Amino acid sequence: MPERIEQQYIVPEELSGLRVDQAAAQLFGDFSRERLKAWIGEGALTLDGETVKPRAKVLRGQLLTLSAELEPAGDWEAQDIALEILFEDEELLVIDKPAGLVVHPAAGNPDGTLLNALLHHLPEQIQLARAGIVHRLDKDTSGLMVVAKSLLAQRSLIEQLKDRSVSREYDAVVVGTPISGGRVDAPIGRHPRDRKRQAVVAGGKPAVTHYRVVERYRAHALVRCKLETGRTHQIRVHMAHRQLPLVGDPVYGGRLKFPAGASEVLKERLRGFSRQALHARRLSIRHPASGETLRFEASPPADLQDLIAALLEDAGIV
Template identity: 40%
Template sequence: MDEAYYEPISHIVDERDAGQPLGTVLRRRLKCSRKLLSRLKLTERGITVNGQRRYTNERVAVGDRIEIRMPKERSEDILPQPMELDVLFEDADLMAVNKPAGLIVHPTHGHYVNTLANGVVHHWLERGETVRFRPVHRLDQHTSGVLLIAKTPYAHQQLSEQIQRKRVEKIYLALVHGHTPDRGTIDAPIDRNPEQPHIRMVRPDGYPSVTHYEAVRRLRGVTLLRVMLETGRTHQIRVHMKHIGHPLVGDPMYGQPEADRAAGAAMDRQALHAWRLGFRHPVSGEPMLLEAEMPPDMAGCIAALSAREETKEE
């Protein structure tokens, strides 16, 4: 394979698509977006049929081998930095890591090192891979758990589309104050607080936001929840749980420090962990389910609360 390109994505034309324009087949069978197709057209070997470059308005025949290729890229603006990574899965198309709490995902102004991106870029450099850092979704700095990274533009487009179509299962573990109902749905729009733009709040004119939850375990004064996101607004779980009167333990922005102290719940960050991510592989289409074990700080907090409860019962 040409060193300047990622592995080609291919499709063999059958009777269903015989006589159709190439562009139609690319959109229908390889799920290429118009934006991706525009990019492929500008690439020397971006779109080929039986090894020859072809225009998207040309028609295809049964047995034609269609291939798309994306030129390799690297994140030139991200400094490689050795870092211990908990890699849950990796192949030529995607990578999933268990992000620890406290680690920023991407460099920002004034914060160019000690981010997940620095460690991942170094990891790829050590493996001899030319890849650009493309996180598919976001996790707050102090939220731990599964983070998905696309390794090619095609994989990024496919995974992003799954998220937009709500075909990605996102399940979090959250420790909240009080005892919630066994299960529930919070359907409350979210937007910025006009007085404090870095903080989100429930507002009638906000963006549609839906969170589902179910109780996993109840302790004295707190509940461990399994939370499912239907939408993905910034700080959504934290804002929604505060809205219904059950803020997250340890949350410095939306929590209740006095409630943390009263419950004896010791956490240096919000007790929120991205536990499970379910999706289809962007190239093979195979179903995938990735899980990240609950981190020591959350597990330790639950163990301490459980021990305190047992002591009081004695």
């Protein structure tokens, strides 16, 4: 049965003079602008009890009232796709996403995604925007993701992502042997010539990545990256910008490189690693209901562990 929404807000001074749809977007932050506009048009979102057009202006002290049923947010199909669930309660779901799983349906990937799997596990997720998904990992990046199970959780997690209080750390194997870590503060936007790629560009969105060296091998290194922002392909772009591209990255990685005299085992592992060597290892969030800080960790998957083992052996560390 669809969830019934009953909410009211008095228009504050700072929103006086805005259009109804603009004020509603700020006050009813759990819902998308498109959904709010639809409710205004249907008369489910009223101003002082009256049905108005989205462009009508609001004044301080007026009452915005929402009385609506939360209908499905999309027409996606539930599919029985296995999920590795590390934590679940009434508000949250934390999963360890495998490499190769697309997060959200899109052109070229209409189904078989994490979203489809979520709807099979929790059919009621259909009522939440993007089925509760508030952040993404690239298809071939493995590791930790948090999913909202309620409007409260969705709003809280989106705010935590905006104010950068969510802590996300990634393991990455890079080509190169940096002496120490560092901070990459470089704006990211669409590549000027290849619209499918991201790049460090003037006028791009602010992007900051911190990284430190965990292990150095003969021609590669294991680094731990911490995101301050969350731009598309951020770690992949920033590490390539530092001349430390990720092993296996088909977009930003450059040509395959072997250490001098590399063993056949290492060559085979490097040749066979056809995805970016990136894993979301640690995640820290504030619980939307209790306010408790929750911390999660997921070990790298077998392919990344095998690659690291071969690099360790080649370097004589084990």
